[in-house]
Amino acid sequence: xxxxxxxxxxxxxxxxxxxxxxxxxxxxxxxxxxxxxxxxxxxxxxxxxxxxxxxxxxxxxxxxxxxxxxxxxxxxxxxxxxxxxxxxxxxxxxxxxxxxxxxxxxxxxxxxxxxxxxxxxxxxxxxxxxxxxxxxxxxxxxxxxxxxxxxxxxxxxxxxxxxxxxxxxxxxxxxxxxxxxxxxxxxxxxxxxxxxxxxxxxxxxxxxxxxxxxxxxxxxxxxxxxxxxxxxxxxxxxxxxxxxxxxxxxxxxxxxxxxxxxxxxxxxxxxxxxxxxxxxxxxxxxxxxxxxxxxxxxxxxxxxxxxxxxxxxxxxxxxxxxxxxxxxxxxxxxxxxxxxxxxxxxxxxxxxxxxxxxxxxxxxxxxxxxxxxxxxxxxxxxxxxxxxxxxxxxxxxxxxxxxxxxxx
Ligand code: CTP
Numbered sequence: 001x002x003x004x005x006x007x008x009x010x011x012x013x014x015x016x017x018x019x020x021x022x023x024x025x026x027x028x029x030x031x032x033x034x035x036x037x038x039x040x041x042x043x044x045x046x047x048x049x050x051x052x053x054x055x056x057x058x059x060x061x062x063x064x065x066x067x068x069x070x071x072x073x074x075x076x077x078x079x080x081x082x083x084x085x086x087x088x089x090x091x092x093x094x095x096x097x098x099x100x101x102x103x104x105x106x107x108x109x110x111x112x113x114x115x116x117x118x119x120x121x122x123x124x125x126x127x128x129x130x131x132x133x134x135x136x137x138x139x140x141x142x143x144x145x146x147x148x149x150x151x152x153x154x155x156x157x158x159x160x161x162x163x164x165x166x167x168x169x170x171x172x173x174x175x176x177x178x179x180x181x182x183x184x185x186x187x188x189x190x191x192x193x194x195x196x197x198x199x200x201x202x203x204x205x206x207x208x209x210x211x212x213x214x215x216x217x218x219x220x221x222x223x224x225x226x227x228x229x230x231x232x233x234x235x236x237x238x239x240x241x242x243x244x245x246x247x248x249x250x251x252x253x254x255x256x257x258x259x260x261x262x263x264x265x266x267x268x269x270x271x272x273x274x275x276x277x278x279x280x281x282x283x284x285x286x287x288x289x290x291x292x293x294x295x296x297x298x299x300x301x302x303x304x305x306x307x308x309x310x311x312x313x314x315x316x317x318x319x320x321x322x323x324x325x326x327x328x329x330x331x332x333x334x335x336x337x338x339x340x341x342x343x344x345x346x347x348x349x350x351x352x353x354x355x356x357x358x359x360x361x362x363x364x365x366x367x368x369x370x371x372x373x374x375x376x377x378x379x380x381x382x383x384x385x386x387x388x389x390x391x392x393x394x395x396x397x398x399x400x401x402x403x404x405x406x407x408x
Pocket of ligand 1: 250269270271272273274275300301302303304305318319320321322323334
């Protein structure tokens with residue numbers, strides 16, 4: 001996995017910088033080529049000789065003193081992965097803001113390789129809203145964050161902020177490299193956001209869905225090499241490499257998805273589709289002096305059930321289930337009823353879960369009955385877990401029947 005991979009190891013100025021030496025040693029032992037980059041701050045904590053001796057080549061620190069006139073583009077373009085361990089609050093802020101202040105931040109901005117960032121700092125700093133906002137920004141862009149651990153910090157304090165153990169950092173690097181572009185060549189269609197069903201010219205029936213989970217799935221699929229079409233009702237920043245079709249109502253979403261479905265290898269139906277819409281839409285604005293209107297509702301089409309009924313062979317169909325009770329039973333019945341391969345169920349009544357939050361906690365139920373639970377985490381990590389299961393379902397379905405019985 002790590003053999004032959006070119007990994008830039010960025011080290012910034014924190015007391016945990018000494019652990020970067022161990023990370024480097026483990027990577028080199030596993031066959032990786034480690035290119036060390038230290039910031040000026042890091043040199044207060046470890047000597048460049050130590051890291052140079054244990055990495056695959058000498059430490060670089062500056063944009064100006066190296067043999068190459070453009071070390072940052074060279075390093076950024078040739079890396080298979082960049083890891084920053086430890087990452088200080090300053091590094092997180094500069095990277096989130098796109099500020100190129102030294103060789104390491106230049107390399108981070110001049111790469112398309114996956115990036116793993118391992119923050120380490122005092123608890124107060126780690127929990128500061130500015131730091132957490134920068135971490136959230138980086139995550140939303142697909143940067144992999146290895147969360148710090150609880151433990152003893154410099155100066156004898158105890159709390160969250162200690163650099164993750166070197167083995168955890170190396171495991172995260174391996175996981176990122178193995179995910180790689182496992183969706184390359186596939187067309188992934190994702191729906192996101194709540195539909196809005198008109199009552200009159202100005203009013204709609206809407207729901208609380210923010211669309212963030214669908215956008216995170218789209219971003220993750222694109223990062224893993226898929227061609228991604230996002231059918232969306234909301235106006236969020238479009239992830240790189242994703243084509244968006246904007247719709248408003250369930251009927252419009254159904255039309256877009258019905259058109260896209262035949263060419264889709266994977267469909268992830270993260271949208272919150274209204275179940276009911278007004279039978280009659282008033283032409284103008286309903287006025288108060290006309291009295292209290294009686295709004296008669298009719299069901300909308302169940303888009304996902306329709307996609308399940310006409311699912312082409314080999315397509316993986318993923319639905320969501322927003323529940324407030326009997327999570328597993330309801331999810332399983334929706335999975336069967338709508339002919340899905342995977343259903344992502346969340347208890348939308350739980351704190352921090354589902355609608356409008358940046359975090360989610362889900363139970364993933366596969367057609368065969370396999371159940372995975374993901375505790376409260378950011379929506380990008382949930383997206384990562386969903387797509388990893390999708391890749392597994394595709395791999396299992398391409399094993400010829402004769403072999404499948406042998407592998408049991
Ligand atoms: N869905 C859909 N079309 C609808 C309603 C739901 O495609 N008219 C999809 C959602 O996008 C989601 C899945 O079906 O992927 C389950 O949606 P959910 O609202 O949890 O369940 P419903 O089928 O609407 O059932 P209920 O309202 O009884 O929970």
